[in-house]
Amino acid sequence: MRKKIVVLAIILLCVGGTLFAQEEFSLNDAMDMVWLFLGASLVFIMQAGFAMVETGLTRAKNATNIVMKNLMDFCFGAIVYWAIGWGFMYGTDALGGLIGTSDFFKGPMGDPSFYRDWFFQVVFAATAATIVSGAMAERTQFKSYLIYTCFISAIIYPISGHWIWGGGWLANLGFHDFAGSTVVHSVGGWAALMGALVLGPRQGKYVKGPDGVIAIRAFPGHNIPLAMLGVFLLWFGWYGFNGASTLSGTSPDIARVCVTTTLAASAGAIGALIFSWLWFKKPDASMTMNGALAGLVAITAPCGVVSPGASIVIGLIGGVLVVLSVEFIDKVLKIDDPVGASSVHLTCGIWGTLAVGIWGNVEGTAVGLLHGGGFGQLGVQALGIISVGAWAALTSLILFLVIKAITGLRVSPKEELVGLDISEHKAEAYTGFQIFSNM
Numbered sequence: 001m002r003k004k005i006v007v008l009a010i011i012l013l014c015v016g017g018t019l020f021a022q023e024e025f026s027l028n029d030a031m032d033m034v035w036l037f038l039g040a041s042l043v044f045i046m047q048a049g050f051a052m053v054e055t056g057l058t059r060a061k062n063a064t065n066i067v068m069k070n071l072m073d074f075c076f077g078a079i080v081y082w083a084i085g086w087g088f089m090y091g092t093d094a095l096g097g098l099i100g101t102s103d104f105f106k107g108p109m110g111d112p113s114f115y116r117d118w119f120f121q122v123v124f125a126a127t128a129a130t131i132v133s134g135a136m137a138e139r140t141q142f143k144s145y146l147i148y149t150c151f152i153s154a155i156i157y158p159i160s161g162h163w164i165w166g167g168g169w170l171a172n173l174g175f176h177d178f179a180g181s182t183v184v185h186s187v188g189g190w191a192a193l194m195g196a197l198v199l200g201p202r203q204g205k206y207v208k209g210p211d212g213v214i215a216i217r218a219f220p221g222h223n224i225p226l227a228m229l230g231v232f233l234l235w236f237g238w239y240g241f242n243g244a245s246t247l248s249g250t251s252p253d254i255a256r257v258c259v260t261t262t263l264a265a266s267a268g269a270i271g272a273l274i275f276s277w278l279w280f281k282k283p284d285a286s287m288t289m290n291g292a293l294a295g296l297v298a299i300t301a302p303c304g305v306v307s308p309g310a311s312i313v314i315g316l317i318g319g320v321l322v323v324l325s326v327e328f329i330d331k332v333l334k335i336d337d338p339v340g341a342s343s344v345h346l347t348c349g350i351w352g353t354l355a356v357g358i359w360g361n362v363e364g365t366a367v368g369l370l371h372g373g374g375f376g377q378l379g380v381q382a383l384g385i386i387s388v389g390a391w392a393a394l395t396s397l398i399l400f401l402v403i404k405a406i407t408g409l410r411v412s413p414k415e416e417l418v419g420l421d422i423s424e425h426k427a428e429a430y431t432g433f434q435i436f437s438n439m
Helices: 001-020 027-056 060-092 112-135 140-162 169-173 183-201 225-248 255-280 285-300 308-332 341-359 377-405 411-420 418-423
Strands: 207-208 214-216
Touching: 027 060, 027 112, 027 214, 027 225, 027 255, 060 140, 060 169, 060 418, 112 140, 112 183, 112 225, 112 341, 140 169, 140 183, 140 377, 140 418, 169 377, 183 285, 183 341, 183 377, 225 255, 225 285, 255 285, 285 308, 308 341, 341 377, 411 418
Parallel strands: none
Antiparallel strands: 207 214
16 A cells, blocks of 8 residues: 555656646646635535525425526536626627627637636626526426526626626726625626516415405425525535635635635624524524525625624624515515525625725725725725616516516416426425425
8 A cells, every 4th residue: 555655646746747847837826726626616516505595495395496496507507608608707808898709609728727717707607697596486487497597697697797807897996896795696686686576476475365464474494404504505615705716826815715704604694693583582593594694795795805803793784684685575575585585695795895895904905984995995886786786687677577578487376386396397306205285
């Protein structure tokens, strides 16, 4: 065994020596390559996290449909992002920073740095698309889901992403979004909200009584432990989401980013726990889980430019906001979002983006109001929120209305009652177990 280890070590040294002998290769290049591929792999794990959260917080009769959507939005999204999305997002800038216009269908073939960057970016595109799944769960046609997830990955997400990460007009104004509170989460959140609005609520969610008062019915998730596992997977993947957004494996900012990410998520869960405990008189599990995710979303934009103390405050406020937002969207707007996706990703994405203009404290990158930067950075952040929000909301609304008119968006009442596992896939998630389908 020792001889085999020695021989293997010699081979690795020889290979490594050959690589380092090449002029264009350096230790820093190797670190960057490994770090971004590791980070991208962590972000990919978040697909499983979203699948588990959404499955656990919805009813058992739709579990297969949920996991199918989370698998296929990545598969279709990867293809269309390679073909079209990357070009719109990172292609040659045109129209004054509005859109990219090159590298469609192939990108710079044979360039290792391109493959590295594409792989890192495609998992972010998939995250924006998969956010929509939870808000439209339990009543959406599977084929329609595949259509809109392709459009989000190919057009809606990449174009607004170009404005900020592709060297577009918002980037030129100094807009700061380190890892995507707006680029990824708000875009996905707006699409989720528009989709849920056009789709309409699940049967029996809002029922008008004889007195004209609308009763709001809760549909409890069928597997809270599974949803909690999803939260842990998402949190774990977020270290790639935020940490690898340094774009360099040798960056000293990795440490700050991972610390602020950890503290904000923890504070978000605590904030949601305490606030929901006071509000509902019980420590609510689903609200607490969403609180952790709220803290993660909120810290995604400012994680590289705020202190640990500020990250705790940002997370705490995010945890409170997500509870208020869930209640507002459900009980005031009467929009049925089964997992609170719009509240987690849109509301807290907006909050995190604004937090850069309040607590940002990195000279030359983002200096917030509380550190002597005045209202300048805060104004730029607000402009970015409004601009991206208008783009994402309008294009998503048009997309869902067109799909609804042409192919249909919603399953039939009978199919919804039976459950999408049987009606859409003819495959039960829990074969041999009694699944109650009358709710």
